[in-house]
Amino acid sequence: MAFTLKINGTPHEVDVDGDIPLLWVLRDVLGMTGTKFGCGQGLCGACTVHVDGQAVRSCQTPVDSVGDSAITTIEAIGQAPQGAALQKAWLELEVVQCGYCQSGQIMSAAALLKDTPKPTDDDIDAAMSGNVCRCGTYQRIRAAIKHAAG
Ligand code: FES
Numbered sequence: 318m319a320f321t322l323k324i325n326g327t328p329h330e331v332d333v334d335g336d337i338p339l340l341w342v343l344r345d346v347l348g349m350t351g352t353k354f355g356c357g358q359g360l361c362g363a364c365t366v367h368v369d370g371q372a373v374r375s376c377q378t379p380v381d382s383v384g385d386s387a388i389t390t391i392e393a394i395g396q397a398p399q400g401a402a403l404q405k406a407w408l409e410l411e412v413v414q415c416g417y418c419q420s421g422q423i424m425s426a427a428a429l430l431k432d433t434p435k436p437t438d439d440d441i442d443a444a445m446s447g448n449v450c451r452c453g454t455y456q457r458i459r460a461a462i463k464h465a466a467g
Pocket of ligand 1: 354356360374
């Protein structure tokens with residue numbers, strides 16, 4: 318089935334089954350591999366993208382559910398002020414260890430800062446609780462979110 322997905326401001330035509338998760342369309346069909354596969358079950362957050370500004374798990378988002386919503390991925394989050402501030406903070410505070418989960422972490426953090434520009438620790442914990450980091454970079458992630466929030 319043919320879909321036109323609006324990804325990072327650009328329309329992309331894809332011809333796939335409607336129930337295929339958005340994650341696979343991004344990675345395997347369109348070659349946008351910044352969004353990661355972790356658990357495939359909605360539990361780890363590695364696959365987080367934005368749909369109309371909301372953080373969603375792309376492994377649990379059938380492509381036919383997206384419609385003409387605006388999809389944003391890690392490849393373009395730096396074009397948004399919150400995304401740019403977060404990427405800068407991530408580098409300055411050397412958040413990353415292995416790095417695998419970090420695009421999902423930044424996407425969740427960007428959605429948080431868009432709605433809550435000055436988050437409390439509780440706000441951060443609530444927004445980031447679905448993003449797992451096997452290297453345990455949680456304290457640096459929290460510090461970088463606060464740094465980006467200014
Ligand atoms: Fe989607 Fe883990 S890969 S939540």
